[in-house]
Amino acid sequence: MTDSLLWLLSIALILVGLxxxxxxxxPGTILVLAGIVLGAWIDDFTRVGWFAxxxxxxxxxxAWAMDYVAAMLGAKRAGASRQAIIGAAIGTVAGIFMGIVGVLFMPLVGAAAGEYLARRDQNKAVRVGIxxxxxxxxxxxxxxVLAFMMIGIFGVALLV
Structure with missing residues (x-):
């Protein structure tokens, strides 16, 4: 495989990761990382070294850890039940099939539905969902932010 094709694959991995x-x-940040490691490997880590x-x-x-921690902190802060957290996960998966609006808002619907099923309190369900x-x-x-920091480190290392 030529270097040009490898560079295109590196860029594609980064864009798909975003x-x-x-x-x-x-797996967004993992794909960005894979594209960056491929880019570093193409020239034997001479421009983009091991430190970068x-x-x-x-x-x-x-970034991977933050994905889980942020949602859990939001849910725990509102006193979410286990069903609300499961509902948010189900809503997230269901949202994939509904386009960008589904991806953005189905976790809220799933968490609220799960909380309502657990406690039958509509106000609490809405608070937990939000x-x-x-x-x-x-x-x-x-x-x-972290992905663009990763890309920035890669870009600077590549160009300097």
Missing amino acids: AGIVLPAL VAAVTVLAVI ATWLGLMAGMLAKF
Whole structure:
């Protein structure tokens, strides 16, 4: 495989990874990391060295962990039940099939439905749904920031 095709694959992995930050079916930051490691490997880690790859890997691990922590913190802060957390997960998966609006809002619907089924309290269900959704959105924003930091480290290492 030629270097040009490998570079195209590297760029494609990074771009699909950025889409994966929003689409839960794709492991976003892992794909960004894979594209960056492939880019570093293409020239035997001469321009993008091991230090840059290690820094990018640490950011990817932080982003991966943040995905889970942010949603859980939002849900726990509102006193979510186990059913609300399961509902948010189901809503997230269902949202994949509904386009961007589904991806963004089905976790809220799932968490609220799960909480309502657990406690039969409509007000609490709405609060839990919103808190879980805010946690997911905060996690998504943080993952975008970390992914662009990863790309920035890669770009600087590549060009300097």
